[in-house]
Amino acid sequence: MPLVVVGSVAIDHVETPTERRDNMLGGSATHFSYAASFFTSVRLVGVVGEDWPAEHTAVLDEQGIDTSGLQQVPGGKTFTWTGRYHDNMNDRDTLDVQLNVFGEFDPVLPESYRRAKYVFLANGVPAVQMKVLSQVPGRRLAVADTMDLWIKTTRNDLNQLLKQLDGLVLNDSEAKLIAETENLVTAGHRVREMGPKFVIIKKGEHGAMFFSEYETYVLPAFPTEQVVDPTGAGDSFAGGMMGYLAECDNFEPETLKMAMAYGILVASFNVEGFGLERMQQISRKDIDERMTEYKKMLNF
Amino acid sequence: MPLVVVGSVAIDHVETPTERRDNMLGGSATHFSYAASFFTSVRLVGVVGEDWPAEHTAVLDEQGIDTSGLQQVPGGKTFTWTGRYHDNMNDRDTLDVQLNVFGEFDPVLPESYRRAKYVFLANGVPAVQMKVLSQVPGRRLAVADTMDLWIKTTRNDLNQLLKQLDGLVLNDSEAKLIAETENLVTAGHRVREMGPKFVIIKKGEHGAMFFSEYETYVLPAFPTEQVVDPTGAGDSFAGGMMGYLAECDNFEPETLKMAMAYGILVASFNVEGFGLERMQQISRKDIDERMTEYKKMLNF
Numbered sequence: 001m002p003l004v005v006v007g008s009v010a011i012d013h014v015e016t017p018t019e020r021r022d023n024m025l026g027g028s029a030t031h032f033s034y035a036a037s038f039f040t041s042v043r044l045v046g047v048v049g050e051d052w053p054a055e056h057t058a059v060l061d062e063q064g065i066d067t068s069g070l071q072q073v074p075g076g077k078t079f080t081w082t083g084r085y086h087d088n089m090n091d092r093d094t095l096d097v098q099l100n101v102f103g104e105f106d107p108v109l110p111e112s113y114r115r116a117k118y119v120f121l122a123n124g125v126p127a128v129q130m131k132v133l134s135q136v137p138g139r140r141l142a143v144a145d146t147m148d149l150w151i152k153t154t155r156n157d158l159n160q161l162l163k164q165l166d167g168l169v170l171n172d173s174e175a176k177l178i179a180e181t182e183n184l185v186t187a188g189h190r191v192r193e194m195g196p197k198f199v200i201i202k203k204g205e206h207g208a209m210f211f212s213e214y215e216t217y218v219l220p221a222f223p224t225e226q227v228v229d230p231t232g233a234g235d236s237f238a239g240g241m242m243g244y245l246a247e248c249d250n251f252e253p254e255t256l257k258m259a260m261a262y263g264i265l266v267a268s269f270n271v272e273g274f275g276l277e278r279m280q281q282i283s284r285k286d287i288d289e290r291m292t293e294y295k296k297m298l299n300f
Numbered sequence: 301m302p303l304v305v306v307g308s309v310a311i312d313h314v315e316t317p318t319e320r321r322d323n324m325l326g327g328s329a330t331h332f333s334y335a336a337s338f339f340t341s342v343r344l345v346g347v348v349g350e351d352w353p354a355e356h357t358a359v360l361d362e363q364g365i366d367t368s369g370l371q372q373v374p375g376g377k378t379f380t381w382t383g384r385y386h387d388n389m390n391d392r393d394t395l396d397v398q399l400n401v402f403g404e405f406d407p408v409l410p411e412s413y414r415r416a417k418y419v420f421l422a423n424g425v426p427a428v429q430m431k432v433l434s435q436v437p438g439r440r441l442a443v444a445d446t447m448d449l450w451i452k453t454t455r456n457d458l459n460q461l462l463k464q465l466d467g468l469v470l471n472d473s474e475a476k477l478i479a480e481t482e483n484l485v486t487a488g489h490r491v492r493e494m495g496p497k498f499v500i501i502k503k504g505e506h507g508a509m510f511f512s513e514y515e516t517y518v519l520p521a522f523p524t525e526q527v528v529d530p531t532g533a534g535d536s537f538a539g540g541m542m543g544y545l546a547e548c549d550n551f552e553p554e555t556l557k558m559a560m561a562y563g564i565l566v567a568s569f570n571v572e573g574f575g576l577e578r579m580q581q582i583s584r585k586d587i588d589e590r591m592t593e594y595k596k597m598l599n600f
Contacts, residue, residue: 088482182388184505185525205484206506207520217597218520220507225485257600297517298598300557 002041003246005032006107006132007122009046013082024275025056028122031232035239035266037063038284040246043113045069049076049101076101089227109135118246123147126157143167151178162195171202222268229274233267240266265290302341303546305332306407306432307422309346313382324575325356328422331532335539335566337363338584340546343413345369349376349401376401389527409435418546423447426457443467451478462495471502522568529574533567540566565590
């Protein structure tokens, strides 16, 4: 089943302890789309400026991602993010953010997108995320990401959004912030009680936790020495997960767990190169081979 | 097979954000012994002072732990530790440490202990840990724990110890320190190359990682909301693991993985009460029930 994603498309500048790369294809919706494209057809909604390099769109097109929802604003400038990772490759400083055209992003879904059953709202203003939901009334599964900024500044909107979601994906510090507790298990269930049928807490190098009314579980990350650039790991996690759900066209408990495992594995590839570099080298076969290893690792 | 453990036996005072408990039965070797006792017969070597309450020894005796190696120093005072946990129940401040008789600990194993095949050296001075090893020349499996203090202050001794070990258990920050890298997978393999056949990195609420020449894997912690007192979690992890290995009397790869899972589960009970309180309420049956849940959680 087709999967619609709405979110940021950006130009990233990334500095790690050993290297710096500029003008990379980045953004939440971009990393999500690429990850999901291994599993299902993806329809991307985003906005870029006149400075946007055509070759960036070509990367997505070649992967079969529908970019007809990627709006280009004449005279506008594309959202840019510049970040520097610490030695632990986990903490990072944002050196510069230029929202540019993304600051005024008012997503209007092409007619063909509006019949989508699977929708992912990448991190963004909750009011805008809700506006997107209203354009896909026939959806079967709507999942969103969020961030500390919205938890702190637009809590009422976020609370309203949570009631309309089937699932929410957020990281550990955000879960603690929104649920006002330091225990992640308690946090997961509290967030779930705010509306979503399921909640997934991303723990970076430590994996992810799943919470529904009936289930609580944790899956570890795939252990890798090759951490080159963690940018977009969380988005590719969500992309792998949603992509698999859309492919299966169901969200039974066992499908959801397998989807979470796929999300973890796709994210483990994403961090092995700058931007989308590593992702551009792999195929579904590589992901499935890693899945075999991963299952073996968790079997005893 | 009987399992010998040598290490600290202490009186703990613990403060959490909601409660304070004084004069609890504590110490690395104590938590280890209790955890291991669910699987095999345990022989404890430690030292206490004249102030040591007989009822503390009784708790261990009733569990079937052999305390004939627990030496009491007339006129001496027992090792005491006082700690306060932060709101996250992970970080803690050591408010007071009185090494007392443990500072002069010179473990001499009773004759009956010296034929042991399974030996665990709880955290302690590396030179003393090596002295213990020399007393069990017929051992089949020797595993040790260590800490940042010895990595920083007695590195030569520690390096020598590592060459004599079959396995080393240490926590994530210690692994990064000794291996001089922020990547835990790299750290695990580097430590293994220093001598031990296998290395286990404990990640607290995030589980544990295993490294041998042929295998690298991660298992997550068992998710629990009921974190009352994490003191001794690492020691009970090691106890559950070593206890299971001694019970099976082999350390084949599949036994080692199952042992690590048991360690994780026993530790998950340990944190559910102050000191050994929760451990005193459970039986092997409770551990095995949780094992069934844990295996189900990791199966997809």
